[in-house]
Amino acid sequence: MPFRLKIATRYLLSNRAQSVLLLTGVAIGVLVFCFMSALINGLTQYQITQTVGAIPHLTFEPREREPRVISGDKATMVLPAVVNGNLQRTQIRSWQSLMDSLSADPAVRVAVPIVSGNALLTRGQAVGSVAITGVKPEQLSDIADIAPNIIAGTAELDLDGILIGARLAKNLSVSVGQPVVMRSDRGRERTVKVRGIFRLGIESLDERVAYMNFKAARALLDLENGVSRVEVKLFDLYAAPPMSEVYGAATGLKVTSWIEKNRRLFDAIQGQGTTGTLIKVFSIVTIVIGVASALLLTTMRRRAEIGIMRSMGVSKEFITTVFVAQGVLIGLAGATLGAGLGYSACWALAEFAKRADGRALLTIDVAGGNYAYGIALATFASALAAILPARAAAKIDPLEAISQ
Amino acid sequence: MTTPRSILDITDLRKDYVTGDTVAQVLKGLSFSVYAGEFLALLGPSGSGKSTLLSILGTLLRPTSGSMRMLGQELSTATDAELTNFRSRNIGFVFQYHHLLPDFSALENVAFPASAVMGRETDAVLLRAAQLLDRVGLRDRMHYKATKLSGGQKQRVAIARALMMNPALVLADEPTGNLDRENAEHVMALLARINAESGTTFLISTHDPDIAARCHRRLTVIDGRLAGIETSSGPDDAGHRPMLAAE
Numbered sequence: 061m062p063f064r065l066k067i068a069t070r071y072l073l074s075n076r077a078q079s080v081l082l083l084t085g086v087a088i089g090v091l092v093f094c095f096m097s098a099l100i101n102g103l104t105q106y107q108i109t110q111t112v113g114a115i116p117h118l119t120f121e122p123r124e125r126e127p128r129v130i131s132g133d134k135a136t137m138v139l140p141a142v143v144n145g146n147l148q149r150t151q152i153r154s155w156q157s158l159m160d161s162l163s164a165d166p167a168v169r170v171a172v173p174i175v176s177g178n179a180l181l182t183r184g185q186a187v188g189s190v191a192i193t194g195v196k197p198e199q200l201s202d203i204a205d206i207a208p209n210i211i212a213g214t215a216e217l218d219l220d221g222i223l224i225g226a227r228l229a230k231n232l233s234v235s236v237g238q239p240v241v242m243r244s245d246r247g248r249e250r251t252v253k254v255r256g257i258f259r260l261g262i263e264s265l266d267e268r269v270a271y272m273n274f275k276a277a278r279a280l281l282d283l284e285n286g287v288s289r290v291e292v293k294l295f296d297l298y299a300a301p302p303m304s305e306v307y308g309a310a311t312g313l314k315v316t317s318w319i320e321k322n323r324r325l326f327d328a329i330q331g332q333g334t335t336g337t338l339i340k341v342f343s344i345v346t347i348v349i350g351v352a353s354a355l356l357l358t359t360m361r362r363r364a365e366i367g368i369m370r371s372m373g374v375s376k377e378f379i380t381t382v383f384v385a386q387g388v389l390i391g392l393a394g395a396t397l398g399a400g401l402g403y404s405a406c407w408a409l410a411e412f413a414k415r416a417d418g419r420a421l422l423t424i425d426v427a428g429g430n431y432a433y434g435i436a437l438a439t440f441a442s443a444l445a446a447i448l449p450a451r452a453a454a455k456i457d458p459l460e461a462i463s464q
Numbered sequence: 465m466t467t468p469r470s471i472l473d474i475t476d477l478r479k480d481y482v483t484g485d486t487v488a489q490v491l492k493g494l495s496f497s498v499y500a501g502e503f504l505a506l507l508g509p510s511g512s513g514k515s516t517l518l519s520i521l522g523t524l525l526r527p528t529s530g531s532m533r534m535l536g537q538e539l540s541t542a543t544d545a546e547l548t549n550f551r552s553r554n555i556g557f558v559f560q561y562h563h564l565l566p567d568f569s570a571l572e573n574v575a576f577p578a579s580a581v582m583g584r585e586t587d588a589v590l591l592r593a594a595q596l597l598d599r600v601g602l603r604d605r606m607h608y609k610a611t612k613l614s615g616g617q618k619q620r621v622a623i624a625r626a627l628m629m630n631p632a633l634v635l636a637d638e639p640t641g642n643l644d645r646e647n648a649e650h651v652m653a654l655l656a657r658i659n660a661e662s663g664t665t666f667l668i669s670t671h672d673p674d675i676a677a678r679c680h681r682r683l684t685v686i687d688g689r690l691a692g693i694e695t696s697s698g699p700d701d702a703g704h705r706p707m708l709a710a711e
């Protein structure tokens with residue numbers, strides 16, 4: 061063993077009470093560090109899967125129309141107008157070729173063409189406004205997990221059926237199997253039966269959306285050829301922003317990533333990330349202060365010894381290394397202990413702290429504890445903290461220390 | 465007879481201590497030489513500047529003026545790092561207080577100067593340390609913690625440590641000052657024996673005339689000036705004659 065390391069170890073071992081306290085301090089700091097990392101990573105993941113679970117990663121829509129000059133009946137009358145959805149439904153006409161290129165893209169998991177529009181749903185006296193989402197039956201659960209969340213009836217979308225959210229069903233007091241009248245904003249009307257009721261836990265979907273068979277929706281919404289939008293799920297949800305740019309430029313369509321649509325979620329995630337960072341910074345600062353002050357005390361107590369070493373011709377650099385080594389040893393040992401405890405605590409909480417329904421009480425990502433990073437950072441911080449005491453030790457005047 | 469080889473020459477050495485705006489002239493121009501193999505006493509009343517002189521000779525303190533050559537090297541102009549290195553290789557210290565490292569064994573304490581230079585405790589280093597402990601009569605206390613030794617034993621460990629690097633000069637500042645009569649006798653006899661057997665040069669400050677009588681040259685410093693250099697005569701002198709220039 062290098063001699064400097066031996067002295068450092070000997071010093072730490074000879075002052076057991078102080079070393080144990082110091083070790084505990086560093087361990088608690090790293091424990092907090094790892095626990096906060098796991099907690100915040102878990103929370104972030106939970107929020108993202110909660111949100112992104114039911115929404116597309118990319119949405120392809122027609123661009124807003126440019127004002128277009130349309131000639132009126134009289135040749136002399138020119139009428140500028142923005143053609144909006146009420147006059148002429150915006151649609152993607154060439155959606156088949158878009159679907160072809162999307163299904164050829166290895167980053168794309170699924171692409172779902174959707175026709176959508178507004179309708180009034182009437183059942184006796186009760187009227188509710190719904191957003192019709194027309195999808196192919198086999199793609200019903202590709203974007204939002206409808207099928208597993210059906211609480212009554214089935215998830216089958218035949219030509220005469222619709223699926224509605226639990227809230228809407230309650231508002232209109234309809235139940236499975238009952239007929240309702242749908243009147244689209246194109247003025248078409250049709251009687252359909254409620255085949256299933258779902259509850260996603262997302263209010264906007266549970267209260268507003270009615271899923272319909274793709275073909276039936278096309279007829280009801282007057283969209284013979286085009287689709288209203290194409291929704292896409294990717295394998296890597298963080299690839300969405302760059303892909304939205306690429307596809308936007310290539311197709312001329314309006315391509316929106318899930319992040320753009322969930323700015324507030326993202327700000328919230330960033331906010332809690334900042335809070336977490338702050339807590340982690342404080343835990344590291346605590347380590348630095350603890351190690352620095354303890355080693356400074358050691359320096360004072362060992363003044364005479366350091367002086368005698370210097371009188372024997374030991375260099376300043378030697379003394380410096382002995383003290384920095386103490387910092388590194390304390391940091392490494394304490395941090396390893398703390399990371400181990402942190403992992404155990406996270407694991408135990410994730411494993412055992414459950415609600416009555418079996419869901420975890422805390423959203424902890426056990427693997428997201430940044431353990432190695434915590435150990436490296438705390439060790440580095442301890443080494444850094446040791447520099448001040450080490451320099452103080454190296455500066456001790458041998459003569460002054462010896463003659464005390 | 466061959467001229468003895470001087471290992472240390474100081475010329476007009478002065479030291480002023482400046483405290484606030486008062487200047488205390490402690491050494492007021494000292495000139496003398498120390499010869500290889502000498503067993504030399506530094507005498508003088510308390511406060512006469514003995515410790516100050518030894519600190520300067522040991523390169524722990526810089527003189528205010530004057531020249532100091534040791535082993536052919538001018539030390540008054542050397543850098544701190546050069547002095548540290550020089551001290552490590554050529555000077556051994558024995559202080560009034562033993563200053564052993566309390567967390568280390570007698571063996572580790574003796575080996576320390578060499579271990580620090582080598583960067584590790586090699587077998588050769590530990591072997592030499594063990595031999596030195598044997599020489600000071602502490603073979604059986606080798607693995608004792610420094611704190612577990614008696615006062616006299618500690619001082620003998622400190623002597624062995626001072627010899628570890630085989631220094632050209634051992635400076636001993638009242639090495640028996642903390643010991644009782646019996647232990648003081650033992651330590652002085654030990655130093656004299658080491659000098660006689662290995663030719664190690666000693667400069668020993670003391671105000672004990674009995675101890676001074678063991679040395680063959682006595683420098684007396686009074687009020688910062690050299691008051692006299694006295695050479696022993698008599699039958700005892702032969703054994704303490706300065707060694708000739710031979711290692």
Ligand SMILES: Nc1ncnc2c1ncn2[C@@H]1O[C@H](COP(=O)(O)OP(=O)(O)O)[C@@H](O)[C@H]1O
Pocket residue numbers: 481482483488490508509510511512513514515516517
């Ligand atoms: N660091 C210092 N600062 C100021 N004065 C000092 C210092 N060290 C010693 N002195 C003074 O120098 C004089 C000589 O002291 P010292 O060398 O210890 O003498 P001795 O060892 O012969 O007793 C004393 O008057 C002492 O007070």
Ligand SMILES: [Mg+2]
Pocket residue numbers: 514515516637
């Ligand atoms: Mg003195």
